[in-house]
Amino acid sequence: MxxxxxxxxxxxxxxxxxxxxxxxxxxxxxxxxxxxxxxxxxxxxxxxxxxxxxxxxxxxxxxxxxxxxxxxxxxxxxxxxxxxxxxxxxxxxxxxxxxxxxxxxxxxxxxxxxxxxxxxxxxxxxxxxxxxxxxxxxxxxxxxxxxxxxxxxxxxxxxxxxxxxxxxxxxxxxxxxxxxxxxxxxxxxxxxxxxxxxxxxxxxxxxxxxxxxxxxxxxxxxxxxxxxxxGGSDALIVLADADLERAAETAVKSRMQNAGQSCIAAKRFIVEKSVKKQFTELVLHHIRQIQQGDPTNEATTMGPMARPDLADAIERQFQASVQQGAKSLTGSMARNGCNVQPILLDRVKPGMAAFDEETFGPMAALIEANDEADAIRLTNLSDFGLGSALWTQDLDKADRLARQIQAGSVFVNGLMRSDARVPFGGIKNxxxxxxxxxxxxxxxxxxxxxxxxx
CATH class of the missing domain: 3.40.605.10 (Aldehyde Dehydrogenase; Chain A, domain 1)
Structure with missing residues (x-):
């Protein structure tokens, strides 16, 4: 062979x-x-x-x-x-x-x-x-x-x-x-x-x-x-008192780096209803700054996916989620071979591919939460439990809520990442x-x- x-x-x-x-x-x-x-x-x-x-x-x-x-x-x-x-x-x-x-x-x-x-x-x-x-x-x-x-x-x-x-x-x-x-x-x-x-x-x-x-x-x-x-379907939780600009910039970086092919990427953006519209606009702004293309070009900020079958998989998940009621805020999926343009799905709910499955590509899911308790509930509905991020300026609240999240790690007001100084791994699936x-x-x-x- x-x-x-x-x-x-x-x-x-x-x-x-x-x-x-x-x-x-x-x-x-x-x-x-x-x-x-x-x-x-x-x-x-x-x-x-x-x-x-x-x-x-x-x-x-x-x-x-x-x-x-x-x-x-x-x-x-x-x-x-x-x-x-x-x-x-x-x-x-x-x-x-x-x-x-x-x-x-x-x-x-x-x-x-x-x-x-x-x-x-x-x-x-x-x-x-x-x-x-x-x-x-x-x-x-x-x-x-x-x-x-x-x-x-x-x-x-x-x-x-x-x-x-x-x-x-x-x-x-x-x-x-x-x-x-x-x-x-x-x-x-x-x-x-x-x-x-x-x-x-x-x-x-x-x-x-x-x-x-x-x-x-x-x-x-x-x-x-x-x-x-x-792997995982990591949640990035944005509460109403979060620094929305920093949260949106970090969310896009986390989701889209390495063409979205990271087990610890923020895949589900779970946002309190009162700030969801503003957060969504900020996320779209940062997505529009991404330059997808030749990875050897210094101007490129996102390269291709690694194999055609992987691009096929993210396309299937995109189509399935839209058919299940999600709305693409970035239009139809734009793909040329392994080159896939960034995708932002709105109105994502449990039961959809973009919520339930690990999406290993440049596609983010927006999920609306009624309040902080609902945000934690939606986070923990996942069968995965690798990493998560929590955005709030109330650090006492962050300490309390981080302990309720079912995941191997919780990053508060920062980028989810692996680091030799701290343990890395997950629970559940x-x-x-x-x-x-x-x-x-x-x-x-x-x-x-x-x-x-x-």
């Missing part, structure tokens, strides 16, 4: 990649198992040196690596470079904090006995990663995972195999031992066999609910740890487990109790 990387803006082929054979997969797993013994045996301080080197390399080469992201999945050059830079700064963050995060934790027992908790790596971890942030999604697993002493096997999305190969080369260039990080150029079928291999100790997946359900089932049968980040921060680093370790009598 051969995989082809295609430029989503103009549909020109970029490169072809031959799929790993069964024998090649077996060799890579064997190499990962051997590498784990060597890598986990290094002192943490030695692993930190390697990861600092990776961070420096990413920072130095962010433009060229960002251009690869742009070519393979279509985000603008600025977005591509920023993604790589985020990986670099996260290397520095974890290198600075790994010793504290992984330090033994003493437990007070009594005068005669002592105990402590120690955090030790599990082994090779399979990472099944998506195409929408082809570097960041990988590095936010790999940086803390490798520092903890694990080794990585990456199964990337086939349309960004160029990024998969480049990421492996980054680790090799920075001197990490062979097998510490390897890319598997495979489709879905070999995943079951890989998870059944006793040398592979855990799996992390970012992807669709269907993929997450399948992988969780396979991991459960093999009794292996799994972390799932499965958005998955389980956490990435990033100290908590994410400890997802793939053996939390071992050591008790010493006398």
């Amino acid at each position: 051969t995989f082809q990387s295609i430029n989503p803006y103009n549909q020109q082929p970029l490169a072809s990649y031959r799929a790993d054979s069964d024998a090649a997969i077996t060799r890579k797993i064997k190499l990962a198992d051997r590498a784990f013994t060597t890598w986990s045996g290094l002192a943490l301080a030695e692993r930190v040196v390697y990861l600092r080197r990776v961070g420096d390399y990413l920072a130095t080469h962010k433009e060229s690596l960002g251009d690869l992201i742009t070519a393979e999945m279509g985000k603008t050059r600025n977005e591509g470079a920023a993604e790589v830079d985020k990986c670099a700064t996260s290397c520095t963050f974890y290198a600075d904090h790994a010793e504290a995060f992984l330090a033994d934790q003493p437990i007070d027992i009594d005068n005669n006995n002592r105990a402590f908790i120690t955090y030790q790596p599990l082994g090779p971890v399979l990472a099944i990663m998506p195409w929408n942030f082809p570097f960041w999604q990988v590095f936010r697993f790999a940086i803390p995972g490798l520092l903890a002493g694990n080794v990585g096997l990456l199964k990337h999305a086939p349309n960004v195999f160029g990024c998969a190969v480049a990421i492996e080369e980054v680790f090799k260039h920075c001197g990490l031992p062979d097998g510490v990080f390897q890319s598997l150029l495979i489709d879905v079928a070999p995943v079951e066999r890989i998870l059944q291999d006793k040398r592979v100790r855990a799996v992390t997946l970012t992807g669709s609910g269907r993929a997450g359900s399948s992988v969780a089932s396979l991991a459960g049968r093999a009794i292996k740890k799994s972390v799932l980040e499965l 958005s998955g389980f487990g956490r990435e990033l921060s100290e908590i994410g680093m400890k997802e793939f370790v053996n939390v071992k109790t050591v008790w010493i009598d006398g």
Whole structure:
């Protein structure tokens, strides 16, 4: 089998990649198992040196690596470079904090006995990663995972195999031992066999609910740890006392960056009735400033969607929502291949595709709420629970309402985002487990109790 990387803006082929054979997969797993013994045996301080080197390399080469992201999945050059830079700064963050995060934790027992908790790596971890942030999604697993002493096997999305190969080369260039990080150029079928291999100790997946359900089932049968980040239908709640200009500008940025292809993007704008008209006008103003087009052009602010089938999906959701009673404030859907113009739907209600489903493209949904209690109710009606945003100038109210929102994160008066300093993940159909921060680093370790009598 051969995989082809295609430029989503103009549909020109970029490169072809031959799929790993069964024998090649077996060799890579064997190499990962051997590498784990060597890598986990290094002192943490030695692993930190390697990861600092990776961070420096990413920072130095962010433009060229960002251009690869742009070519393979279509985000603008600025977005591509920023993604790589985020990986670099996260290397520095974890290198600075790994010793504290992984330090033994003493437990007070009594005068005669002592105990402590120690955090030790599990082994090779399979990472099944998506195409929408082809570097960041990988590095936010790999940086803390490798520092903890694990080794990585990456199964990337086939349309960004160029990024998969480049990421492996980054680790090799920075001197990490062979097998510490390897890319598997495979489709879905070999995943079951890989998870059944006793040398592979855990799996992390970012992807669709269907993929997450399948992988969780396979991991459960093999009794292996799994972390799932499965996307969302994130709400951006605008209360009557919000700074409407800032809220509207941030809402459009959140929804339309990366051509709307972000699991944590604000997808449902839930707005109190008394300010909905003014907020809608502000949102339309900011949408009209977006320049969709060639992602290599510096004037472009939104590139194409990553694949034609993804554009097909957002078109289906648009048509279904309009047929169900939603009103498009931006006219008919304007699309040329993967190039989709921004869409704003009004009169969206529960039961419509734009409310119930994850819309992974440049389409925002306006939903009217009677009051703040109704806004929270509408937010929590979703089957997803990844992130959310709450806009109000009453911070005491924000504290109270944030605790009522069913989501893995709530951002008050700001942009929803992932950050190495805080945990990232969801509840309900958005998955389980956490990435990033100290908590994410400890997802793939053996939390071992050591008790010493006398």
